[in-house]
Amino acid sequence: MTKLVQITQPLREWMDVFMHRSMRGWAQFAKSTGLSMPQLSILMQLHYKGACGLSEISERFDVSAAAASQLADKLVQSGHIERTEDPNDRRAKLLRLSPSGEELVNDGVEERYRWMEDLSTGLSADDRAKVLEALTILTRAAQQLNDKK
Amino acid sequence: MTKLVQITQPLREWMDVFMHRSMRGWAQFAKSTGLSMPQLSILMQLHYKGACGLSEISERFDVSAAAASQLADKLVQSGHIERTEDPNDRRAKLLRLSPSGEELVNDGVEERYRWMEDLSTGLSADDRAKVLEALTILTRAAQQLNDKK
DNA sequence: GCATAAAGTTAAGCGCGCTTAACTAAAAAG
DNA sequence: CTTTTTAGTTAAGCGCGCTTAACTTTATGC
Numbered sequence: 001m002t003k004l005v006q007i008t009q010p011l012r013e014w015m016d017v018f019m020h021r022s023m024r025g026w027a028q029f030a031k032s033t034g035l036s037m038p039q040l041s042i043l044m045q046l047h048y049k050g051a052c053g054l055s056e057i058s059e060r061f062d063v064s065a066a067a068a069s070q071l072a073d074k075l076v077q078s079g080h081i082e083r084t085e086d087p088n089d090r091r092a093k094l095l096r097l098s099p100s101g102e103e104l105v106n107d108g109v110e111e112r113y114r115w116m117e118d119l120s121t122g123l124s125a126d127d128r129a130k131v132l133e134a135l136t137i138l139t140r141a142a143q144q145l146n147d148k149k
Numbered sequence: 150m151t152k153l154v155q156i157t158q159p160l161r162e163w164m165d166v167f168m169h170r171s172m173r174g175w176a177q178f179a180k181s182t183g184l185s186m187p188q189l190s191i192l193m194q195l196h197y198k199g200a201c202g203l204s205e206i207s208e209r210f211d212v213s214a215a216a217a218s219q220l221a222d223k224l225v226q227s228g229h230i231e232r233t234e235d236p237n238d239r240r241a242k243l244l245r246l247s248p249s250g251e252e253l254v255n256d257g258v259e260e261r262y263r264w265m266e267d268l269s270t271g272l273s274a275d276d277r278a279k280v281l282e283a284l285t286i287l288t289r290a291a292q293q294l295n296d297k298k
Numbered sequence: 299g300c301a302t303a304a305a306g307t308t309a310a311g312c313g314c315g316c317t318t319a320a321c322t323a324a325a326a327a328g
Numbered sequence: 329c330t331t332t333t334t335a336g337t338t339a340a341g342c343g344c345g346c347t348t349a350a351c352t353t354t355a356t357g358c
Contacts, residue, residue, distance in 0.1 A: 014284040091335040134283030135163040240305040240354045
């Protein structure tokens with residue numbers, strides 16, 4: 001237990017800093033692009049998980065099919081996504097990022113990365129190596145935790 | 150430059166995992182409490198930065214004074230914050246978390262922490278020590294970066 | 299002391315995200 | 329081959345967050 005107590009404090013401090021930073025950052029980015037958070041979330045989803053149908057959007061974001069359809073509509077109209085027919089199922093539509101949508105998400109993600117990269121470039125080579133190793137450990141642990149559940 | 154290239158990849162992977170996780174988590178938490186994200190953000194603010202006036206809310210969230218006032222209204226009505234007079238300036242109001250508001254934010258924060266603590270408890274003592282050290286380094290670096298700007 | 303600035307409130311109005319309900323069309327099940 | 333399920337759309341309606349505009353009250357600057 002003493003080990004856990006020891007690690008708890010730094011863990012929490014880091015999470016506070018990082019969560020604050022990234023949430024603020026995304027909110028600002030959304031505002032700067034004129035997108036709402038739900039719209040931006042859909043773009044992010046398509047970026048990270050690839051093209052999918054509307055029902056998948058509706059499920060992952062826990063909203064009605066109608067809501068998903070309407071959100072997608074706006075994103076099509078603003079040119080950020082493309083809605084094509086699914087060749088395997090003529091009921092379904094395939095949503096995918098348009099080139100401009102892809103660029104937009106990339107810009108947002110890059111902006112977010114930049115802060116952390118600035119952080120790491122200010123470190124000594126030694127510290128940077130430690131951070132690198134720790135993040136690799138954490139990322140792997142997160143994947144394992146995800147797989148289990 | 151090779152050092153930077155080396156660290157870039159793990160940094161980005163970790164950020165992807167962590168940002169995803171925390172954003173999803175907060176969105177779900179907001180939904181479960183019946184609060185909107187703007188409302189929750191104000192509660193978080195009061196939690197981390199302490200009581201403040203409406204003008205400060207309006208400034209930090211980049212919304213009009215009217216918007217801030219109305220949001221505060223709802224939070225008062227739902228019992229999450231208290232709006233009292235500022236003894237030093239009779240124009241100003243002081244917003245602070247009510248006990249129930251404090252509890253709500255704490256619950257949300259705890260929930261967020263838990264994931265990361267679960268992550269770290271799955272690690273070997275050795276890895277945990279490395280993570281601990283790295284996060285301490287990063288937190289300090291973040292504070293320095295903040296101070297500079 | 300008087301004009302100006304600052305803090306907050308209230309009201310009208312707009313777009314958005316969301317829901318339910320009613321619908322079309324295609325796939326799956328029997 | 330008919331019934332049921334699944335994917336998606338459209339329309340009506342609601343609450344919310346936000347803005348501008350008009351206003352009150354208190355503090356500040358000259």
